[in-house]
Amino acid sequence: MNWEAVLLLCLAIFVVACLRARQSLRHTKDTERGSLPAKGYHTIDASYASGAGGGGQVMHYRVPKDPQEYAKTFVPKDKSK
Secondary structure (H helix, E strand, O other), X not given: OOHXXXXXXXXXXXXXXXXXXXXXXXXXXXXXXXXXXXOOEEEEEOOEEEHHHOEEEOOEEEEEOOHHHHHHOOOOOOOOO
């Protein structure tokens, strides 16, 4: 097996991956993810239909837009001191 060719191919793949990562970071630099803090809730629809038989589940979740209120949902209600 020609190890120089394998090494050269691995190096080329690594360089292309690094260049693509750099391009991706540059492209999404100023775009923010998520939503700005506000009052109210986001509604998430998590519906599931299992085939043509009509089975499945319909679930709706309400997630607070306020970061502090969202963090409070992870604190246990019966917190021991």
